[in-house]
Amino acid sequence: MNILLDPTYQRMLLDGLGMTLLISVIVIIVSNLLALPLAIYMQRPDGAFRRLIIAYSFFARAAPVLALLFALYYGLPRLGIYLEPVPSALIGLIFASTAYNLEFLRSGFESVPQGQLDAARALGLKPFAIYWKVMIPQAYRLAAPSLFSNAIQMVKGSSLASLVAIDELTAASTTIIAETYKAIEVLLVVSVFYLLIAAVIIGLQYLYESRQRLSRR
Amino acid sequence: MEIAIAWLPRLLVAAVLTIALSAVIFTLSAAVGLLLSLVHYGREKSLPRAGIEAFSAFFRSVPELVVLFLFFFGGPQIGVDFGPIGSTIIAFTLVGIAFDYQVFKGALKAIPFGQYEAGLALGLPKPVVFLRVLVPQILPLARKGWITYAIGTVKRMSIASAVSVSEILYVTKQGIAATNAPFTFLTLAVGLYILIVTPLLVFNERKPKQAVAR
Numbered sequence: 001m002n003i004l005l006d007p008t009y010q011r012m013l014l015d016g017l018g019m020t021l022l023i024s025v026i027v028i029i030v031s032n033l034l035a036l037p038l039a040i041y042m043q044r045p046d047g048a049f050r051r052l053i054i055a056y057s058f059f060a061r062a063a064p065v066l067a068l069l070f071a072l073y074y075g076l077p078r079l080g081i082y083l084e085p086v087p088s089a090l091i092g093l094i095f096a097s098t099a100y101n102l103e104f105l106r107s108g109f110e111s112v113p114q115g116q117l118d119a120a121r122a123l124g125l126k127p128f129a130i131y132w133k134v135m136i137p138q139a140y141r142l143a144a145p146s147l148f149s150n151a152i153q154m155v156k157g158s159s160l161a162s163l164v165a166i167d168e169l170t171a172a173s174t175t176i177i178a179e180t181y182k183a184i185e186v187l188l189v190v191s192v193f194y195l196l197i198a199a200v201i202i203g204l205q206y207l208y209e210s211r212q213r214l215s216r217r
Numbered sequence: 218m219e220i221a222i223a224w225l226p227r228l229l230v231a232a233v234l235t236i237a238l239s240a241v242i243f244t245l246s247a248a249v250g251l252l253l254s255l256v257h258y259g260r261e262k263s264l265p266r267a268g269i270e271a272f273s274a275f276f277r278s279v280p281e282l283v284v285l286f287l288f289f290f291g292g293p294q295i296g297v298d299f300g301p302i303g304s305t306i307i308a309f310t311l312v313g314i315a316f317d318y319q320v321f322k323g324a325l326k327a328i329p330f331g332q333y334e335a336g337l338a339l340g341l342p343k344p345v346v347f348l349r350v351l352v353p354q355i356l357p358l359a360r361k362g363w364i365t366y367a368i369g370t371v372k373r374m375s376i377a378s379a380v381s382v383s384e385i386l387y388v389t390k391q392g393i394a395a396t397n398a399p400f401t402f403l404t405l406a407v408g409l410y411i412l413i414v415t416p417l418l419v420f421n422e423r424k425p426k427q428a429v430a431r
Contacts, residue, residue: 062414063407064375067386071407074399152278159280163379170282183290191279191287198278 003180004189013186016172017193023086023168024155024197027093031154032147034094035101039139040131042106053102060099066160068092073164089161097154104146108139141212148205152198159194169193221401224392231388232409238384239371239413241306246313246370247363251355253314254321255347259330269318276315281376284308289380305377309370316366324358325351364421368414375410385409 003009041047060068069092076083083091112135120130140147162171173190177183257263276284288304299307328351336346378387389406393399 059407059411062372062411062418064372064386064410066375066378067389067403067407067410070386070390070393071399071403074393075403078397078399156278156280159282160376162282170280170286173283174286177286177290181294183286183294187283187287187291190283191275194279194283195275198274 003176003182004185009176009180009186012172012176013169013189013193016167016169019086019166019168020155020158020170020193021197023090023093023158023161023166024151026090027097027154027158028151030090031094031097031101034098035105036136038098038102039105039109040135042102043109043135057099057102060096061103063096065092065096065157066163068096069160069164085161085165089158089164089166093154093157093161096157097150100150100153101147104143104150105139108141108143109135111142112138144205144208144212148201148208151201155194155197155201220392220396220398221405224388224396224402225405227388228385228392228405228409231383231385232413234382235371235374235384235409236413238302238305238309238377238382239367239374242309242313243367243370245306245310246317249310249314250317251321251352253318254325254355255351258325258333258347258351273315273318276312277319281309281312281373282379284312285376285380301377301380301382304380305374305382309373309377312373313366313370317363320359320362320366321355323362324355327358328354361421364417368417368421371413371417372410 038053042050042053044050047053069089072083072088072092073085076088116134117130120134125133158168159170161168162174167175169190173186176186180186253269256269257266260266285304285308288299288308289301292299292304332350333346336350337343341349374382374384375386377384378390381387385406389402392402396402
């Protein structure tokens with residue numbers, strides 16, 4: 001285990017962890033912020049962009065995340081667009097993650113009974129109030145477990161960024177393995193880091209769910 | 218276009234490898250995941266179950282790429298060379314078991330425990346109660362989650378390109394390097410993935426033929 005006491009390797013792993021956290025947090029926040037308006041838009045039966053959103057969602061969920069990352073990494077320069085590796089990977093991960101969150105929220109909205117919508121309209125609530133007071137709280141309650149588990153999926157997905165030249169946690173581990181040949185030690189440490197991140201997300205989920213239970217009383 | 222036609226045979230071979238590997242991994246993880254969900258049925262707090270839960274939490278939280286590296290790079294360190302394909306099958310099957318266990322466990326919860334007790338009270342041997350009473354009811358309940366995961370398995374195969382398994386994305390990368398035509402190749406690759414996944418998606422959206430007997 002002595003290589004893990006080496007300050008150079010400790011530094012690399014911690015820098016990698018920092019990058020993994022940065023990417024994960026940005027992807028989770030942005031993909032949730034983008035998914036909500038899209039999911040609300042999909043509630044309109046006559047929306048002009050419905051088909052476009054459906055096609056986007058199908059494509060983003062059918063294509064492997066790594067293929068999306070490669071498309072941005074190898075493809076954009078061909079179009080004359082030169083992005084740094086980090087923003088390029090962020091775009092790919094957000095593109096994939098938003099589609100999943102959109103579907104979870106959409107089915108959350110769809111499971112709110114039509115009668116509640118009619119009742120809210122009959123009470124004279126404005127469309128904004130209907131969403132803010134009636135639809136959104138219930139949709140999130142239903143979608144929460146899926147949204148949280150998708151957040152964990154995105155933390156795991158950030159490891160794929162190591163394959164498009166980003167020095168995050170997994171990339172740090174492969175660099176150290178190439179120098180020291182101590183694969184098992186390094187990868188187990190890296191696994192513990194990922195487990196801790198997942199544990200934090202699961203902790204937040206319990207917190208959210210217990211608050212939900214309290215507020216429903 | 219000529220590039221695409223020239224590389225199509227290689228991509229098709231890669232697609233066949235992707236399908237074959239997915240099928241092996243999908244079957245193994247479903248079978249073992251189902252078995253594990255039946256271990257100590259009704260005694261969820263027992264030690265073996267705690268062990269299975271820990272196993273499942275580990276392999277669901279750690280990125281597939283890291284698990285794959287653990288076998289690919291870690292194997293030779295302890296004197297076992299699993300090779301690219303061997304590492305892929307072992308790593309993704311373990312991750313698959315971890316997920317499928319949760320899917321089957323969830324389905325099992327929907328079946329009243331009394332059915333199991335009634336089966337035993339009738340003098341049926343345990344394996345018969347599992348195989349003839351519980352499993353036929355779990356399968357339709359678990360189908361959706363299970364197939365969603367199978368779709369993921371096909372897509373996840375792309376990660377094996379990192380350890381030079383010549384599946385679709387690996388050949389795609391070679392093609393891009395050889396011809397510098399990223400969009401042609403990535404369009405083909407994503408098209409192939411979608412082609413493989415669509416039948417599963419369609420099957421998943423279909424309503425089950427019969428409701429669960431109660």
